[in-house]
Structures are given as C-alpha cells and as structure tokens.
Amino acid sequence: MSANRPIARVVVVGSAVPLWLCSTTLARALGPIGVKVSAVELKAAQAPSQVYATLPPLEPFHSKLGVEEAPLLRSTAGSFSLGQLIVDGTESRRPSFFHAWGPYGTAIDGVAFFPCWLKAKRHGFAAPLDSFSPAAVGAHYGRMIRPTAEVAALGRTEYAYHVPAFAYARELKSLALTLGVTVYEESGVGVVRSEADGSIERLVLDSGRMVQGDLYVDVTGSAARLIGGAPASDWLSWQTHFNVDRLLMARAPRFTSVPPFSEVRVSRAGWTALYPTQAMTGVAHAYSSGLHSEEEAARLAARVGGSALMDISIQSVSPGIRRQLWSANCVAIGSSACLIPFATSAFMPCNLALCTSCHCSRRVRSMGPSALNTVGRCALCLSACVISRVATMPFRRSLGVFGSRRASMPRRPSYCTRLRPSAPAV
C-alpha cells in the first residue's frame, strides 16, 4: 500500500453487536465515496441472554445510521430506560439512589440548579433532588417520558434502551447487508504482519480465503485477535479500580409491568444488574472469583433476579484499557480497546470510538505517529471521561465494600422487588 493512497478497503473483524454496529457505521459514512467494508464474522460463543443497557447518545447515533426506534424495539422486544437505580445490598444499607439520564432541574435566573437546591435544603426545603429530574420521576412512577416541548421546560429528558443482544445483532446484520457490507462467516482468523512495522498485510481465514484491507478494525472483544499482536499495544489493567473478574449473564422472566429503568445492586463480591425488556429480564452479575464460586454467584444473581435463572453463562473479564488504541493500520473498538465492567458503560467505548474513527479514516499512513496518537488519545479520553462519570459514582460509594470477607446478602426492598417478575407464562 502506497503511503498516500486513500483508504479504499476496511476490514472489520469480530462478532455480534459490536461487529455489526461498526460495519454499518463505516458503510453508512464512507460507502457513498466508494470505501468497501468487509465484515469477518467470527463464530464466537455469544451469551444468549445478554441484554445491552445503552446510554442516551445511542438514539441520535441510530438515527444517523438509519435505524428506526419503534421497529427496532418491536423486533428485538427491547424497552426504554430512564436511568438506573443503585441499591446498596451490603450490610451498611446506605440509601439507594437513582442515576437519571438527563439533567436535574433547570437554571434559575441564570444560576445553576444544584446550588439553588442546596441552599433551599439548608433552609428546610425537603423535596429530594430526584423530584426535579423528569427521568427520575418518570422512572419512579413506572412511566416513560419522551422529550416534548412541554417537558422541555422542566429540563432536557434523555432516555436509553434495554436491547436483547441477540436480536439487536440480527437487525444490525441485515442493515449491514443492505448497505453492501461483504460478510465472511468464519470460525477463526490468522493475521499476517509486515516485518517492517508490524502492520497487518492480510488476514487468512479458516475457510482458506484471504482478506486484505487498508485499515483493520478489531472488534473481537477481550480476545483482541488483531490489535493484541500489534506493537506497543499492551493492556493496562484497571483491576485495582474494578475489583471484579467474572461476568455472569442469564435471563429471568419478564416483569408484569416492564420498569423503564435498570437496577444495579451492589454486594460484597460485586454487583448485579437487572435489565427489563418486553421479552425477558436480562441479569448481569459481575463478581470477584476470589470471593465467590460460580455456584454462589449464580445463587446470588438468582436471588436478586427474584426467580430461577435460565441460559446462564459465565465469562472472565479483565478491566482495563489498551495503551495504543490505534496501532499501524489497526484500530481497536469496543472491549478490545477498553473494558469497564460496570452496567451501562460497557457499550459506550464502542459508540464513541466509531464517531471519531469515521472522521479519521482518510490516509492513515500519511499521519505522523504523534497525530495518530492524538486521535487515539482523543477517542480514549472521550470514552474514559464519559465512562468515569458513569462508573465512578456508584463505585465511589462502594469502594470499601469490595475485597473484604464474604457475607450473606441482606434483603432490601427496592423498586424492582416491588415490581416482582410475573410467573412464567403458561
């Protein structure tokens, strides 16, 4: 490949939602100017019960991509989310709190809302901060609020989704095919690198076929099949900040009335999240294998989920970030780039990096190393900053909780236990 030839072929390697989200975005953005996008779909063991809990920026992202909201939620049996309820399930029993999408209150005469509320509180005003967030109030009453002019006076309303991963991937894949993405369904992939600079020369697929591109995107998750072998792209562990190393995923029956929010329950060994959808309730349970066995973890998740779990799968996770997200002609996106084992944040790096990389894909080779790094760091900082806002809030409160001895789980009432799952439909 000559140094200044524009990128004409992009090869995306991975599976499931990250693969298809990435391929469709690139095809939608760069297809019209003749960039060919190929997707190498690896047959990875996909957790059948996984539910993606997304963040509000996915809505405008979808609309740029051409994914319509109502048909998507209908065909995937997905649902809306106005935020997440964080419940302390340890014996310290700190009060639960709701992390709402969107702002709390609106400025009063040019003064930010929060200091006004603090002042009012000091003068004996009792209304909690939550009561000024349309999303939090909506969630409390089990109502969905969509942004309208009327609601806008109370502050911006934002919402996200709970989308069953399997159906979501199916929908995105069919969009990718419509957009002209060439799909290779493979069981494995080999990487041939240039000896000179470690860049990828071609991929050798298990079927014997060969795929070449000017730019390779690694969305193979923690396996990091492409970027993992690139120079200077080692993994910086965040294990000290996120003391969990296993993620259990399962499904519970759907709630009779589907709550428009998720619940995250913090426990001694990690956390358990419930993601209600129209079809079922996704259960994610992250824990430290040093504190719980698989059986204990499953028992705990079932107790929070409120009934017997189905389709249980357990994978190991290694929280951290890659030192170089973009190395030679390979870019890492999604959990091959950064992995944060906390509820909604897992999806965010993927979404953000895609926006940046579409604008950056021209003539990668002509960029100096420092410029490349700037781009990489830029994507990294963005995701890290958004993520830290999401992730540190509950964790700061629970930092002291992890790493100590095991204890039995006290039961606490919460929104989700009030909205008990219905008996399985007969």
Add this chain to the structure above:
Amino acid sequence: MYSSDRLRIVIVGGGTAGWMCALAMARQLPAAAYGITLIESDDIGTVGVGEATLPHIKRFNDSLGINEAQFMRETRATMKLGIEFRDWSQPGQGYIHPFGAFGEPWGGVEFQHHWIRAQKSGAPSSALEDYSYSVAAARANAFEFPNEDKTSIRSTYSYAYHFDAGLYSAFLRTLAIEAGVQRMEGQVCDCAREPLTGDISELTLKSGARIAGDFFVDCSGFRALLIEGVLGVKWQDWTHWLPCDRAYAVQCERTDALTPYTRSTAQRAGWIWRIPLQHRVGNGYVFSSRFISDSEAQQSLLGALEGQALGAPRLLRFSPGRRLCAWSQNCVAIGLASGFLEPLESTSIFLIQAAVVDLINLMPAPHSRRSDPRLANEFNRLSDMQYDRVRDFLILHYMANRRFGEPLWDYVRAMPVPDSLHDKLELFRSRAALPNYQFGLFARDSWLAVLIGQGIEPSNYDRMADTLPVEALDEKLTAFRERVRTNVAAMSSHSEFIANYCGPLGAAASAGAVA
C-alpha cells in the same frame, strides 16, 4: 465598620483589573455577606493594557447592566470585528482573524474540509476570507449589530471594542463606588500575616492607616505586591517561546480610516499595533531587546505613525509568563500580577474577566476557612489552562513564518514549541482537524483563520466531505460568497455607525441636524 459575619475582601490596585474585579464582586456577591474595599494610589500610574478587547467583554458588561452606548461614549470606544495581521506569514501578505464564522458546515462536515477539498481539486476557488461575513465587513470598514435571526448570514459574528482603558477604569470606578465598594487612597507599605496559617491579615498604608481583611485580591500589576512581595509565589518564564520583552507605546492623531478592527504589522524585531479610537489612534511596538535596541525600536514606531504623535513614546518592560499559582493562601492575583502575554490577540482584559468570573464562582463563604486549598486548586487549574492556551495560540503566529534572514523570525521558526501546540499543528497538517475547546480561548474558526493565514497547509481533509458531489460543492461555495458580498454591501460604514450610536453628544446632534 464591617460586622464580623461579613467576609472582608481587600483589592489592592485600581487599574482595569482592580475595578473590573471590584464592580463584578459588588454586583454579584450578596452585600450582606461580603464587604469590598479597594486600595489605589493616585501617585501610581496604571499600565492601561488592552485597549483592544475580545467579544467576551460585551457579556461581562451586559451582566453588570452597563449601558453599551453610554459606556462607548465615555471610553471613546469603537467597534472591533477582528484583528488584521500584516506581513506576519511573510512580507506583503496579510489576513484577518475575525470574531466570526467561516462558511457553514455541509452534510455534517465542518466548512474547512469543503474549502480545502475545493483548493486541492485544482478548480478555480477563492481565499478563505471570502467566506467570512465579518472579514468582508472589516475590509469594507462597515459595521452593524449582528442579526437576531440565526439563519441570516448577518448573525454569524460577534464584536468587541477598542476603548481607552484609563477611561474604562474610571467608568467602572464610578459604578463600583455606587454599588458599595469602599475606595481607599494610599500606597500599601506593610503587611501582617497570621502567625499560624501564613494568611494575610492586615495591610498598612503609608499614611499609617491599617486595613484588616479576610481575603485579598492582588491587582497591583507588574509590582505583584502581595502575591510575590508578601507570599513569594514564583514566576514561570516563557521568554524562550515569546521573545518580545519590551514595548514602546504612543498615541497619535488619526488620518487613516476608522477601521472596525485592530491591526498588527510584523516588524524586524517584533510587531506594531494600531488601535483606532474615536478621538485618536493607539500605537505600540512590541519588540525583543535581544534583537533591537530601544532607540531603534522607538524610531521605527515613530516612523510608522499615520499622524502627529500625541506625547512621547512610553517604554514598558515585561517578561512573558505566568505566576506558578495565582491563588495562594488567602490571596488571588488577577491581571498583570498573575501573568503577562503580549497583546497580540487582545487577551489581557479577557484573562482578567475569566479570572474574576472564576473567583466569584469559587469565593469562600463567610464563616468558612479563608484559604481553602480545594478552591485554590480549582482556580489555579482554570487560570493555568487559560494562560497556557493563549500562550500556544500566540506562539503559532510566530513560529509559522517565512520571514527568512531576520534573526528574531529565524529563531522563532526553529524553536521547539510546547507539546500541546505541536500535537494540534500535526493533526491540522494531517487532516485539517481543528482544536475544539469546551471552555476558554480560542474557538475553531479563530484557529482556522490563523493556521491558514500563517500559511500552514493541511495535506488532507475529512473524507466525509467527499460525499458531496463536486458540482454541488462548487455551487454552494459560489452561493455563499455571493451571500457575503451582497449582504456586506448593504451595511453602514463604521464611522457613521459610531457617530450615530455613541459619538460625542454634540457631534451626534449636529450630524443629525445636517441629515
């Protein structure tokens, strides 16, 4: 006398910084909780920096309820749409850094990518400035207020002022005293500190008067009476990046047009400013003493004046840089006491304004600890960010030059620049990406004006720009240039605008009678 439950704020120095700070605090902090005293001396002159400003000053004035026409009349102000840089990239070439947009984004892609694509396509295209309404207005010596209708091209800019900084201080002083600021005449000669905390507790004036305070603001200019003299906070020197360390300043009569912009003309060992006011023109030669003698610089300045000099040139000495921490103990330095950057981009008053706003936001509460390191750290972080960003932007003007064979310009072209600037430059060179700050200076279009104006060429652009067919791009570019041209043609002239809006009262009346 102050009651004990009030926080007593003492401001030292009554220049632009002191009075901007005093007035803003008096208007925005509750009087029941904060008492404000300002100490100034008629025997000490003010530097009167920043006769040219940035558009942010309008927001500051508006938030204090200042009547614009009255303020402009009293400070002999004119309007400012941008800054013209002559001979900076190389002799004979110039550009304007406008306070406005270039073009508009198409297809979700920023304008510069479309423009660069057109440049590279080889098709006949035109200069970047043809796509800026404010540059066109400046070149035509025209002015009118930006249109409220956001879809109109006449809304795509903002404006600042040129004014007499001495008159501005006096104007603010009157308002501040009305708002309850207590003014003390005198020179500070001694200072007492709390033995345990090291906080400043009391100032003594030459007259023997003693002023106790809880919180101190050092607006004493280059003297830095408190922040350096008392607290000993060190200075970070940037002379290796910005070699100019002196300036001659002189006023002269105006013979050229009343331009709605500041002019900066590059010289052998620095640059000369031209700031048009209603009644005169401010001029100055900012130079590096390493590359020219004082007398030569003075000669060059006098030779460049457009009219009769009003008085003898005044010499100012400075060193570019900033205080290591502007907030130390219970004292905050604002203005020249906290940092100095040459007035190339008219940032002095902006930096005062930003510091005042940050200080008001972080002001310790009455009854709280006076020197809270958490507040100080945040203030210093914001302050450092502002200074460092302006510094990088100024360095850009110097380093990207083709004035070969002149020692100052050869030096700055070859010097290593800060990493923070280097990375931005490389990213622009690589694909025309512009810095996008959430807070502070400078906006994307400012970077674009200076990067292109200084002759830096990106090798590529955002590839998404290619989704627009070439013919459609050509049509859009032509139509936009036409919109700029026809709209500017309908504007009133700057001098007429000033005479009608805020000229001397007698003059406006007689002009009205003639009309």
